[in-house]
Amino acid sequence: MNSITIKNGLVYDPANNLNGEKRDIYIKDGVVVEKADSDAKVVDASGMIVMPGGVDLHSHIAGAKVNSGRAFRPEDHFIDPVARGKITRSGSGYSVPSTWVTGYRYAKLGYTTVVEPAMPLLEARHTHEEFLATPIIDKAAFPLLGNNWYVMEFIREKEWEKLAGYIAWILKATKGYAVKIVNPGGCENWAWGKNVDGLDDDVLHWGVSPRDIVEGLGKANEMLGLPHSIHVHGNNLGHPGNYKDTIDLFKTMEKIEPKKEGRDSVMHITHCQFNAYAGSNWGNFESGAAEIAEYANNHQHITIDTGQVIFAKAATTTMTADGPWEFALHHLSGMSPWGAKPGVKWINGQIEGESSSGIVPYFFSPKVGVNAIQWAIGLELALLVKNPWQVSMTTDHPNGGPFIYYPKVFRWLMDKKSRDDMLENTVSQKASTQTSLKDIDRELTLEELCIITRAGTAKCLGMPDRGHLGSGAIGDVSIYKLDPKKMDGHAIEKAFSNAAYTIKDGQIVVKDGEIVATPMGVTIVSEGKIKESSYQAAIEDVKYHWRDHYSINFNNYEIGDHYTPKIKIMNI
C-alpha cells in the first residue's frame, strides 16, 4: 500500500545535493526507497518541480491561546467561511483557522509537518486534543519552560542534573518535542504586572536572571541531547533597539557545544524580525537586521527564523506567551488621551507557575512606516544571512500574518523585481530609508527556498526522517507546476499557492490544489537521555513542592497515552 513512483520531475533535494535534476522518486509503504515497486501508482511530474514536503518550525495552530483567539474573533471568520466538502469538514478560515481547515490549507501549500511552538504544560491536553482534529499534517509541540518555577528553582540551586531530569519528565508528561523559552523571566514578572529589561534583570522572588534561565536551559538541553536546540523568543520583543538584546542573547550560548549529531546550533531565535529593531523610539525606528545577520554569518551556533510580516486584507490575530508584550501592543494599537481605546480588545492568559500569554488583533498596514520597516526587516534577515541552513522562513503564524500567504513571501525572496515593486508602489518610503532592502540584489534560488522551508527547517528541528528525499525518508513530497527556466514573481507565487500534488506518507492527499484524501498525521515527540537516578530525583523534588505550585493533583498532570494514538519518537 501507499506505493508511488514520481516520474520526470525536476527534483530539489539539497540534503542529497539534487538541484533541479530530472530524477524519479520511489515511495513504498510510505517511505522513500531506491527502487520502484512494480505495482506502484505513477505520478507524472513532467514540467513540474519536486520537493520534500514542507516543514514549518514555528506556527501557532493548536492549543489554548490559539483557540481563545478563535473564540474571541468571530469577525475574523465571517470573511472566510469553509463549507463541508465530499470528504472534508466545514469550518472557518482566515487568521486563526479551525483545526480542520488548518490541516487542509497547509496540505494545499505542500506542507506536511507543522510545529506548534507554545504549549503550556498544564494545558498540554488541549493542544493534543486539537492535534487529533487537525488532519493530514504531522504535528509537534514545544512545551513552555522559560518561566517555569521548577526550572528557576533548579537553576538557582545549580541542580543541573535535576533540571535535565525535569525537562525529560515534562517532555514525556506533555508529549512535547523541544525546550521553548519565551521572554525568560519577563512572563513571571508579568504575573505582578512587570517585565524584565534585559538579560541581567531580576526575576522577582526567584533569585535568577533571564541570562541564568537561558544558559541553564541551554546547558540542560545539550545534556539531554535533544534533537532540537533551545527555541527562544527573546526579551524585549517588539521594542525599538532590541537588536542589541538579541545579539547579547546569541552570545550567551557561545561556549556551549551541541551534543546532538547532525546539528551545529545550540540556540534557535524565533521570529527574529520582531527582535531585530534599531533606533530608540517609534520615530527613529530602523532596521537592525544587518547587525543580526553579521553575527549569524560569523557564528554557526545559532539559527533563526524570520517572522515575516505580511500585508493582508484584514487584521491578523497576534498571540504569544509573552504576556507583557501583548499588553504593550494592546496599548500601542489604540491609545487615546484617556487611555486604551475601548475596542482594542486584549486577552491576557496566565498559567500557574508556568507562563503567561496574550492575544490582540493587529492590522499591519503597508502605509504605516513602522509596519513597512518590519516587513522589510523580515526579508533582509532571510537575504543577508548567507547560509540558508541557518535561517527558516516563517510568519510566526498568525502573528506576522496567516500562513496562507507564504507564497507571497517566496515571491519577494526569489524575485528582486517584486520587492522593488512593493517598495516603489505599495509600502511606506520608510522601508527604503530605514532598511537596506532596496540595496540587496540577492534572489533566493529554488534550492535555497527548499532549504529555508524544508531541508533546513527539518535539520534545525533534528528530524532526519524528513526535509529530504533520500532513501528511508518518509514519503512526504510536494510537487508544483513551475518551470525553473521561465519563472517570474507571479509564476512563483501562483505555483506555490496550490500544490499540483501533495503526497503524505506515500498517499496523494492533494491533487491540482484540491484535497483528495484526509489521513491523520502523527504526533512527533522527543525523549531526553538521562540517568534514571537524576530523573527520579527530579520527580521526587517536583512532587515534594507540588502543592505550592499547582491547583490540580500530581497524578492528574501527565496527559497519558489517550491523546497520541499515532506517535513517533524522533530520537530513538
Place this chain on the structure above:
Amino acid sequence: MINKHVKTHTDVVCPFCGSLCDDLEVDVVNDEVVEVRNACKIGTQIYFSSNSDNSDRYTSPMIRKDGELHPATWEEALEKAATLLANAKRPLLYGWSSTEAEAIQLGVELAEITGGILDNCSSICHGPSIMAMQDAGIPKSTLGDYKNRADLVIFWGCNPVHAHPRHLGRYSEFIRGYFRKDGLNDRFMVVIDPRTTHTAQLADLHIKVNPSEDYELFSALRTVLKGIELEEEYVSGIPREQIEQLVEVMKSCNYGVIYYGLGLTHSLSHHRNVENAICLTRELNDHTKFLIQPMRGHYNVAGSNIVFSWNTGYPLAIDFSRGYPRYNPGEYSVVPALLRDEIDVTIVVASDPVLNFPAAAVENMLKHPLISVEPHETPTSALADVVLPVKICGVEAEGTAYRMDNVPIRLRKVKDGPNGLLTDREIMKRLINAIKQKKNL
C-alpha cells in the same frame, strides 16, 4: 474491619461543577459506590446516584409508542433517532456541557451533517460573558495562579458557598498559596451582591449594590479610577466615599481578581455588565495586576465552548444550514430558535431544557420529536420520544473536561455502570454513521 472487596479510586475528578475538583476518593464494592471522600455534597451525590438502587436511572433505551415510553433495543432506538435527525429540515442539537470533550467533538460533526443549529448551555448562563469577551477581550489566569498570588479577592454577583462549594477552600479564599502563606489572613475579600448571601457573610467588605445596577457601579468605579470626581452622592445605592474607598483597595493591592457569576450575566444589561467589568479590570492593569474570572457552572461548559471553537471558530450559537458554520447569538441561540418555532427535531445531550427554559420555548420544542441522551429520568427525558441512556462521564466513562479556567483534566472511570448502556461518545459515533448512510455522505 477491612473489606477486601473495596476498590478505592484516588485523584478522581468530580463531574459536577466548573471547579472540577480532582482530589476525590471513591470506594467501590461490586460496582456500587459505597463511599466518597473530599467531595462536596453535590459532587458526592453524582457518584451515589449512579448506583443500581437509584430507580431514576434508565437501564435500556426507550421509544414512545401510543403516548408512553417503552423499552427498546439499541438498534431500534438508534435507528429511530437517526431517521428523525436525517429527515429533519431544521434540527436543534443542544446541551453538551455535562459530557466529555470527545463526545462534544462528535456532536459538532453530527450538527454539520444534519445541517442543524448547535448550541450549548452557555447560551443560558455565560453566553453574555463570551459576547463581552468578543467585544473587550479578557485578562484572566488559572485558578492556581489566583491561589498563589491574589491578595484581593472580589466575588461579584456569585455565591460560591452554594454554587461552587469547594471553590473558596481549594482556589480562592481559605487555601494557602505560594505567596499567600497564611491563607485567608493574607487576602482581603470583597463581596458585591444585593443579598447577604452565605458568601457575603464571609467577606471583609460586603457592598450591597442595588439589584440590576451593577453597570452603573462599574462605570462609577472606572470614573473614580480615572481621577474624576463623582457628582452623585450615591451610585447604585452605594455612597460615593465607599466607591472611592473600593477603588483605593483595588489600586493598592498587589494582585487582584474578580470572580463573577450570573448576577452579572442574568441581570439587566447582561453582556454590557460583563464588558464594563472587563474594561474596569484591564484599566486597573495600568496600576497593578488585576484579572477577572467567570464562575462557570457545569463541569464541562467551558469545554463545550472550547470544542465548538476549534471545530468551527465559534463558541456557541452555531448554524450549519448552509453547510458552513455561521454564528449569531440571539438568532442561532437555542431559546430564540425555539421561540420562532422553526425547529422540527431536537436532540438534547446531557441537559434538561424542559426544566429550565421559558415555557413558550418548551411548548414549541415538544410539538416536534425530541431525543434525549441522558442517564437519569429528567423532565426532558420523560417527555422525549426517544431516550438513549448513557454511562455517566467521570463515573463510568473517561474523557476530557475543561475547568472554569480552561484547564483540561482527564475524567476518571471508577466503575463499569449498568450493562448494556453506551457512552455519549459511542452514541454520537453510531448516529453519525447511520445518518451518513441514510444521506449518502
